[in-house]
Amino acid sequence: MSDIVDAFSEAWQLILQLDPAFVEIVLLSLKVSTISVAIATLIGLPLGSALGLYRFPGQQFINIALNTLMGFPPVVVGLLLYLLISRSGPFGVFELLFTPTAMIIAQVILVTPIIAALTRQTIQDTWAHYHEQLRSMGCSATRAIPTLLWDKRATLITAVLAGFGRASGEVGAVMIVGGNIDHVTRVMTTAIALEVSKGDLALALGLGVVLITLSLIINTLGYCLQSSYALKTHSVLNSFR
Amino acid sequence: MFPLIFEQVSLGLNSQPKLLLDSINVRIEKAGTLLILGPNGAGKSLFLRLAHQLIKPTQGQISWAIPSKLARQQQAMVFQHPILLNRSAYANLEFALKLKNEHTKIEQQHLIEAMLEQMNLQEHAKTSANVLSFGEQQKLALARAMIIKPKVLFLDEPTASLDPSASYQIEQFLSEVATTSTKIIMASHDLNQAKRLADQVLFLHQGKILEHTEAALFFKKPQSKLGKLFLAGELLWKDNRSLL
Numbered sequence: 001m002s003d004i005v006d007a008f009s010e011a012w013q014l015i016l017q018l019d020p021a022f023v024e025i026v027l028l029s030l031k032v033s034t035i036s037v038a039i040a041t042l043i044g045l046p047l048g049s050a051l052g053l054y055r056f057p058g059q060q061f062i063n064i065a066l067n068t069l070m071g072f073p074p075v076v077v078g079l080l081l082y083l084l085i086s087r088s089g090p091f092g093v094f095e096l097l098f099t100p101t102a103m104i105i106a107q108v109i110l111v112t113p114i115i116a117a118l119t120r121q122t123i124q125d126t127w128a129h130y131h132e133q134l135r136s137m138g139c140s141a142t143r144a145i146p147t148l149l150w151d152k153r154a155t156l157i158t159a160v161l162a163g164f165g166r167a168s169g170e171v172g173a174v175m176i177v178g179g180n181i182d183h184v185t186r187v188m189t190t191a192i193a194l195e196v197s198k199g200d201l202a203l204a205l206g207l208g209v210v211l212i213t214l215s216l217i218i219n220t221l222g223y224c225l226q227s228s229y230a231l232k233t234h235s236v237l238n239s240f241r
Numbered sequence: 242m243f244p245l246i247f248e249q250v251s252l253g254l255n256s257q258p259k260l261l262l263d264s265i266n267v268r269i270e271k272a273g274t275l276l277i278l279g280p281n282g283a284g285k286s287l288f289l290r291l292a293h294q295l296i297k298p299t300q301g302q303i304s305w306a307i308p309s310k311l312a313r314q315q316q317a318m319v320f321q322h323p324i325l326l327n328r329s330a331y332a333n334l335e336f337a338l339k340l341k342n343e344h345t346k347i348e349q350q351h352l353i354e355a356m357l358e359q360m361n362l363q364e365h366a367k368t369s370a371n372v373l374s375f376g377e378q379q380k381l382a383l384a385r386a387m388i389i390k391p392k393v394l395f396l397d398e399p400t401a402s403l404d405p406s407a408s409y410q411i412e413q414f415l416s417e418v419a420t421t422s423t424k425i426i427m428a429s430h431d432l433n434q435a436k437r438l439a440d441q442v443l444f445l446h447q448g449k450i451l452e453h454t455e456a457a458l459f460f461k462k463p464q465s466k467l468g469k470l471f472l473a474g475e476l477l478w479k480d481n482r483s484l485l
């Protein structure tokens with residue numbers, strides 16, 4: 001029992017004193033996940049928009065691939081990526097294995113499908129609702145993309161936040177392609193896995209607290225966004241109360 | 242732009258033999274407000290969509306006196322249910338002007354402010370279009386259509402789901418539009434409103450044109466049996482195929 005209490009108090013020490021090793025891990029995590037989500041957003045929004053608006057050959061295939069990838073076990077993504085970028089793999093010459101870049105690639109593969117699929121659904125529904133009006137106004141599907149994205153910004157930001165959640169909380173893939181190397185590729189999730197197996201609960205708990213807080217912040221943001229939007233839509237009703 | 246000519250225009254679905262619009266032949270001239278009348282399901286909305294080139298006929302030709310693409314650019318349409326963008330009333334009007342790309346920013350601002358005032362929406366300039374009342378939304382949709390000064394304004398039962406006051410305001414605005422160079426082509430099943438606004442009437446029933454005449458004539462002495470029934474208010478919801 002006292003072990004746990006000790007671990008907790010030590011964990012708080014790490015957080016409050018901004019222990020350099022601890023901070024380094026947190027910052028690397030945030031950096032890797034932020035870059036991944038940014039790249040995934042840059043791919044996912046246009047890809048999802050195109051899938052939602054146009055009909056083209058191979059579309060069904062991409063849709064199925066995206067849905068499959070969305071539910072793919074991250075360790076398997078890690079494994080496949082490992083085979084591609086390891087020394088003897090087809091992309092071995094780039095020497096990406098066990099670098100933060102490899103981790104970013106893994107997370108992009110995990111997050112892009114989430115953002116693309118949600119964007120596709122949102123854009124498709126909104127276009128179905130708007131298209132006659134927009135075409136009447138001389139606005140083509142392509143010209144409409146920024147308009148549709150902007151009109152559905154609350155939903156799309158929630159999709160991006162969900163992607164960030166998946167990226168920062170993921171352990172299997174980044175463990176395999178990152179290797180959990182101290183000062184190089186050690187992020188929060190992989191550090192927790194390692195520290196627990198070593199029996200050093202303090203650092204693991206400290207990082208756990210940060211991860212939970214992060215998740216809380218993300219979900220609060222998402223919730224606020226959605227509800228402020230809902231509130232706006234219903235403020236006419238509210239004013240009668 | 243005018244005349245607008247429908248030549249043997251039919252519209253059907255692959256899945257069923259019955260035509261939604263059946264061998265429509267009509268010539269529409271520039272002068273006067275045209276009301277498309279007919280009971281629910283007659284094909285009024287489909288007729289407007291064809292004329293505005295939102296859908297294509299399965300048979301026949303629809304032609305404007307100018308190239309069709311050019312024609313549509315000078316037209317606007319207001320639907321039965323207003324479809325507005327998720328942004329302020331002001332920004333909704335701005336969007337229409339930006340698409341046209343014919344005015345400077347300052348000119349746009351003047352046009353928008355004048356239009357909001359004319360529609361009595363000025364205090365809602367910054368309000369999100371989604372929170373406006375249904376009547377205000379429809380007025381905004383009408384404002385957005387008119388702000389580009391279209392040569393043709395298509396209206397699909399714009400007041401069908403509005404309360405009398407909002408309905409009245411829209412009708413007032415439309416009678417002002419009717420005095421300008423904008424041609425109004427409007428679908429309706431509200432006879433009283435039609436009497437007040439129409440110069441000509443096109444009476445549709447089950448996808449066929451039964452009458453196309455001067456409004457005064459239609460309301461005084463309809464030529465078709467179904468036209469008489471329609472004016473008597475006996476043709477609103479029922480399927481009167483047996484009467485044909």
Ligand SMILES: Nc1ncnc2c1ncn2[C@@H]1O[C@H](COP(=O)(O)OP(=O)(O)O)[C@@H](O)[C@H]1O
Nearest residue numbers: 254261279280281282283284285286287288428
């Ligand atoms: N997309 C569609 N698919 C199948 N039937 C349709 C479609 N649009 C309209 N219809 C049918 O065509 C007929 C005419 O429709 P519409 O033009 O909307 O009538 P209204 O005169 O009430 O505007 C109706 O019977 C309607 O059910």
Ligand SMILES: [Mg+2]
Nearest residue numbers: 285286397398
């Ligand atoms: Mg209709």
